[in-house]
Amino acid sequence: MLGALAGGLLFGIGLIVSGMNDPAKVLGFLDLAGAWNPNLLLVMAGAVPVATLGFALAARRGRTLRGGPLHLPTSRSIDRRLLLGSLAFGAGWGLAGFCPGPALASLLRADGGPKALLFCLAMLAGMALFELAEHWRGQRPVPPASTPGPGH
Amino acid sequence: MSIDLAAFTPWSALAGGALIGLAACLLLLWNGRIAGISGILGSLPAALWAAPASPARGMPAWQLAFLAGLLAAPLVYAMWAPLAPIRIDADGATLVAAGLLVGIGTRYGSGCTSGHGVCGMARRSPRSLAATAVFMAAGFATVYIVRHLLH
Numbered sequence: 001m002l003g004a005l006a007g008g009l010l011f012g013i014g015l016i017v018s019g020m021n022d023p024a025k026v027l028g029f030l031d032l033a034g035a036w037n038p039n040l041l042l043v044m045a046g047a048v049p050v051a052t053l054g055f056a057l058a059a060r061r062g063r064t065l066r067g068g069p070l071h072l073p074t075s076r077s078i079d080r081r082l083l084l085g086s087l088a089f090g091a092g093w094g095l096a097g098f099c100p101g102p103a104l105a106s107l108l109r110a111d112g113g114p115k116a117l118l119f120c121l122a123m124l125a126g127m128a129l130f131e132l133a134e135h136w137r138g139q140r141p142v143p144p145a146s147t148p149g150p151g152h
Numbered sequence: 153m154s155i156d157l158a159a160f161t162p163w164s165a166l167a168g169g170a171l172i173g174l175a176a177c178l179l180l181l182w183n184g185r186i187a188g189i190s191g192i193l194g195s196l197p198a199a200l201w202a203a204p205a206s207p208a209r210g211m212p213a214w215q216l217a218f219l220a221g222l223l224a225a226p227l228v229y230a231m232w233a234p235l236a237p238i239r240i241d242a243d244g245a246t247l248v249a250a251g252l253l254v255g256i257g258t259r260y261g262s263g264c265t266s267g268h269g270v271c272g273m274a275r276r277s278p279r280s281l282a283a284t285a286v287f288m289a290a291g292f293a294t295v296y297i298v299r300h301l302l303h
Contacts, residue, residue, distance in 0.1 A: 001217035003182035008218035011175035011187060011266070012225020016235065018168020019161060021226075024239035028159055030295040035156035039165040044269065046169025047176070051274035054177025064184040071184050072275070075262070078282045085261025086268075086283040089190075090290025092253025095298070096242040099254060099265045100189040104222050106238060115240040119251040126255020127190075128197035 012105040018043045021105045023097025030094050176271055183214050188267020190258030192218055261287070 015021040020043055028037030058070055093099050098106075098119050106116035176187040185192075192215045199210030208216055226235055242250065258264045261283055263272060268287070272280020 001213045003178060004185075004214040004217035005221040007175050007179040007183070007187065008221020008223075009225055009228060010171055010178060010221075011218075012222045013229055014168045014171030014173075014175055016168070016225060016229050017171055018165050019236070020168065020172075022236070022238040024241065025159065027241075027295055028156055030291045031299055032153055032292055033296055033300050034154075035159075036153050037156045037159045039159070039161060042162050042165035043169035043172070044273075046166040046171075047173040047270045048169075048273045050170050050173025051176040051270050052173075054173070054180050055271070055274045057177075058180050058184075065181045068184050070180070071186070073186065073262070073277070073279075076279060078279055081260045082262060082279060082283055083286055085257045085259065086286035087257070087290045088253045089257030089261050089264060090287030091294045092250040092255075092257055093265075093287065094291040094294025095253065096240070096247050096250035098240075098247075098250060100193055100258060101222065101264070101266050103251075104189065104193070104219065105225050106240075108223055109226050109235065109238070112238050112240045115242070115247055118244060119247045119254075122248040122251025123255035124193075124197055124200075124251075126252040126257075127194055127259050128201070128255075129252075130256055130259035131197050131201065 011101065014047075015102055015105045018046070021102040023102070025097075026099075026102070027094070027097040030097070172266070172270060173274070176266070176274065179218065180271075185214060186267060186271045187218075188263050188271060189222070190254075190264040191262070191267055194259055257287075 012021075019025045019039055025037055025039055028035065029040035031037075058064070062070065064070060089099075096119060098116070100123065103116050103119050103123065106112050107120060109116070179185050179187040195211050195215060196207060199207035202210050229235060240247075254264075261268070263280065263283060265284075265287075268277075268280040268283040273284065
């Protein structure tokens with residue numbers, strides 16, 4: 001699992017270098033009517049082309065570098081869940097300037113750790129509410145403790 | 153609109169973005185997985201529900217490893233360079249409301265800024281394009297309402 005560990009480290013370091021782990025900078029980007037900080041545009045301009053190369057290579061191979069399967073999303077529908085969920089996510093993002101990655105990357109910091117923790121706990125609670133709702137809809141059997149949960 | 157030139161750091165923004173893109177490439181080409189943080193984190197609540205004492209047993213190892221790396225990033229970074237300070241202005245109630253919205257919204261929306269914004273755009277996924285457009289618009293609107301209408 002060293003590859004995944006390295007991936008997480010690299011991702012977090014990227015967040016720190018880009019400044020996207022800083023809610024003040026994120027909100028500065030989202031504040032079009034105020035003193036606008038264009039940083040996030042450039043972060044995307046750096047991230048998306050690089051990621052595109054990797055995805056193009058993966059698509060051509062059809063397998064990982066180790067010959068394993070690629071777990072890519074198969075859904076193609078632009079439905080209400082996608083749109084309403086994105087709306088809610090964007091609203092939450094605009095409230096505190098945190099999205100999941102930056103919040104996690106801030107947990108072990110002395111400055112902001114406690115606030116990041118509060119956000120992360122609330123975020124986990126929100127994710128748990130989603131799981132509950134899916135369970136009630138019959139979309140989730142309660143997984144036994146010994147098997148991996150959904151999303152793997 | 154005025155541009156906050158003092159806060160504009162184009163080179164580190166580009167470089168950091170490239171690192172994020174590289175991380176996504178690594179997770180895809182080595183593990184065959186999408187670097188979508190909300191999805192990676194998403195199996196934790198179910199794992200906690202099923203086995204509160206040992207949720208790690210209910211989560212795939214690659215997800216645990218990725219999350220561990222993400223959490224450790226500031227510590228590793230600080231070994232080489234001082235961490236630039238971050239500023240969180242939101243108060244407790246706002247953080248809770250924001251967290252709930254992000255938690256619920258990313259799961260229903262099947263992704264966040266990394267999953268849809270970076271990976272989805274890299275794949276040229278129409279679904280991710282739509283999701284990204286919507287959460288960006290919602291972000292802009294929310295900040296406008298909070299900073300310029302309510303105050």
